[in-house]
Amino acid sequence: MKTIKGRFPFTPFSQKQLQVLSWWANDELKDYEAIICDGSVRAGKTVVMSLSYVLWSMTRFDGQQFGMAGKTIGSFRRNVLRPLRSMLESEGYLIRDSRSDNMLTISKNGHTNYYFIFGGKDEASQDLVQGITLAGFFFDEVALMPQSFVNQATARCSVAGAKMWFNCNPEGPYHWFKLEWIDRLENKRALRLHFMMADNPSLNQETIDRYNRMFSGVFYKRFILGMWVLADGVVYDNFNRDEMVVTSPENVVWEKQWISIDYGTQNPTVFKLWSLYKGVWYNNDEYYYSGRETGKQKTDEQYIDDLEDFFYNNHLERSLVKLIVDPSAASFKKSLRNRGFKVVNANNNVIDGIRFMMTQMNAGKMKWTDKSEHTIKEFNSYVWDAKAADRGEDAVVKEHDHCMDADRYFAMRVLYKRKGTSVKLYKEGI
Template structure:
């Protein structure tokens, strides 16, 4: 007999047809491993969370006594954002809020009075957190980004007849272990169920929101995030790059509303770079004014082929500090860079800058996300580069995906001539919550070059 939630939790929201289909299917006997995958904002997280809550709500004490309830994700922060915030923020899950108790970053939650283990599994060591468990129900957030060993250990711990897995993911490389070992094997894995979702499956999305989301992705990311395809990363990363379109003279720099900060990539035997990101206020073709991002200025110290120029981190910090104090616009302005955002691996360089009185922050280093964001901005003409950024301009055309890494299911760029690109990526990705609401530069109103 199918597992059913109490009547008070039956109709919590208006669901789309695909959401209803997956919700009914995952609660049936024999549907042990359930995977919701497909495009972004397609409603898959919402319905998977609802399914997990309904399963827990329907437990009787005898069934619950046999195993543990678990929520797994890359880290506790992402679990909170994707699982618990979905419960807090979704009107359709209002009926469940009083039954869910969780303090952010805590190792346990309580759902319908039952203890739930909350576990981050971002590397191979995390597998030990799961070893020894007997898992009754487990929710896995963003399955492609968690550690493979930990995921497979989770499956091993599901040793009860009633055990169930509820997992979500966006598409990744077709060589990713989740695709190769599980999705591609569904015909022989009789207790696995795959529910493929597109944005049209989400009844809460308006047509205007769908169009806006579609405009934010290009190339590889459009195919994955919007079309829901499992495709390889290969070829040029910034295939849309065009100097005639994306490069402007620094001498003609428009007025800046803000100078968000400098993204710094430190190198000892490789170049050290710093890219200054600003937000413009400039005239559009329709006569109005709009704002877009500019890489305004660049600091670059390149030791290659210069024996005498091999400098210690403290000496490089001194060079950077002097550059930071210089004017960065061709006109007088009271604006100064608000943040210095450094490669999070370069803690020693951060300390040297701190000793000189320069506060620093570690940059967001999700490479794939940072590249996708930068590519989207370039594609939509939301990012312009001044000719005072020669390193970025030189590196962008040759930036490409690593074919060998792609064979192993990983999206990685070739680590050659990418230092200015990395600096730009750090500052753009890390300050996104500041500039994203301020962008208002429709591509169709772009002034002629």
């Protein structure tokens, strides 16, 4: 157990943020049992929701238990708890954090309540909240959680006067939370407040403009406009051949080089060479072989022979260039290491990888060349899965995706940096 210390630099709240802070004290809204705040990224939802949740619970209850959840406990502590505890300390609250129990004890003015932290990342998460009695629950990024976890958690809120708090960025229009809560506000006795970046007074126009440039297509509609819309059509609808396919710089010394690999047996195997010069990564070469199209499948050793030639033709030193390979290609990775190649695992989170790669394309960090022949074709044929959208899921059609996968592996391994070392363009924290 330890006391958390820190100060929070408060800025004036917007009108909508003030509504979140005070709705539970408004006689006209007292019969609402839940509040939902959804909308664009960086709209100031999380900070004000978490603060209001604790103010409400500490004002109305003493000696009760409450729940708080993010997709993972780690993301909740990083994105919610750090600013929350600083704000509360600034207002004279005593906070003790028992990390072993993932429980906060918060005290002020003779009132003490207990706040359990949960992660709602998968179907098994519902087991974590079974059996506990709660007076309220706060869900950060609820759209990233399975319905089973949220249903189990809300069922635990059986203390008289309990209320539930939901915060999220939009997903598809058939997402379970949209159908079960946002489309049934009256039935759920829920108050909904829709946020935009303009509702966050801590953002200046330069920051808002930067976020507007980051996102494209469905992600722009969801994360900037705050709309619950389908992911349909071409995935990388921001691909502009005139701007993103360029002539590679000549007679330069490349600062760094990587090779990303998507490995297939009957499906194509792809090698992509990425070279850095003055802040831009150029796809300077591409290897593509399909056993299905040629009627002759290659062995792992034959592919590695081709990779040897790929290194030789591009004047690459094996000790300086690492390979990024899908974690599932276990036997292929073992064979690569046996031949002396340096191999690292790819991050294979498809949707987050697509979103992040689009931000890097928009920022001009990734460029393709005339060597990227199959990649350019795939940009025009890599599409969202309409049947998955009907189920409320975001998924891609697993066709014409091998160069796309290799490029995504590269972006997520080399360009993506975790929060604390660089800007993190990812769902956690936006």
